[in-house]
Amino acid sequence: AGAPLFYDKPLHIVRGEGTYLFDDTGRRYVDMYNNVPCVGHANPHVVEAMARQQATLNVHSRYLHEGIVVLAERIAALHGPAIESVVFSCSGTEANEVALRMARGASGKQGIICTNHTYHGNSEAVGKMTRIGDGRNTGGDVRAIPFPEKFRPLVPGASEADLCEAYLERLRNTIRSFEDDGTGFAGLIVCSIFANEGLPDVPRGFMTRAAEIVRAAGGYVIADEVQAGYCRTGRWWGYEDSGFTPDIVVTGKPMGNGLPLAATAASKALVDGFRSRTRYFNTFASSPLQAAVGMAVIDVIERDHLQDNVARVGAVLKAALVERKKTCAAIGDVRGHGLFIGVEMVKAGGALEPDSDRAIEVVNKLKDRGFLTSNAGAFRNVVKIRPPLVFGQREADEFLTAFDTTIAEIDG
16 A cells, blocks of 8 residues: 555556567567666566576675676776776665765765755655755755756746856755755766656756766765766766766666666766775675675666667657647647657746646556556656667557557547
8 A cells, every 4th residue: 555556547467578568468668768677678698687687696795706796897997087986785775875975975065956846866864865955945954956958947048158157057056055054965866857846958068067066066066967977868877968067976777677776876086985884785785695786687678778868769759749739739848868759748828837737647648558658757647658778660660650640539
């Protein structure tokens, strides 16, 4: 009781294969939501690696095992030279908590800034950052700034440059508030593409300058790549798409294609300092099983050229949805990166008034037609499209047909 479920009539899913999910009646659905099985449900290469390693050895990290070292080296190599070492865990929540402790320990300060409609995990420390206000909060060791966007701008009618500056000034003011009350400023954490905020189009240059401001104030930039990373945007990392270089990178869900695996990556100095202060240990992390599965996932992404697939199919799908915006007044905006697209639903003639009811109706009718999506964003009015990386053009074309039929049915 109390567990959240999707759809007005929840699904009983019993099997997955590639891009598809099957319910208890045998009906097939196109999965357009789950980023956990990023290389496809029940991927044979990942399943084989998992079974082979589990049948051979799986222990905690108090023993030496070269597999986890190789995985750490592979992950670090996918970043720039500033990322050298990795701390493994089992969930994005744990990895983000490690990141917060790393930034606070290295800076000697406590203040963390996030955005006002974000989500980074479920623990007490990380949960403080979930949708915590409108950017005017002034107390506590976690404070929020308005998430940057052009659709409902902080300063209506402002040029893009002035709008960017307005959001940056909120960041500066919040940093000052930490210094003024003695809390001190430790760092900024953002999802690199602001996924839970609704994938907003961000004023040009915001993240580049925000990172400069944070570092000038002695803080660290934490990129939460749990949703944005692993080629989701058509690049390996969302921060590449957003134009900034983080000090600490958090990854999770897609790393294990369903096996609990997460990581906090940073410079050797940051990781060594964290280790010396905390003696961090996680029973199920840094295991041979995690290593085998984590490497198998990277193998598949590279072998099957899934980064190219995401960029190609995602661009075509987004362009097609943008075209539909021109003829459907209920579509206020279409935004996204690679195979992560949001379709914002608004009330007709409502000056961009959010329409969460319509978004929920679209999601449920798409489900009835065999396509699984969800609604998200600051107002829960964004149809969230986030299929596995193996999602192909055929599935995209079939989805567009179902989307058109759904919109026509709702509009009557």
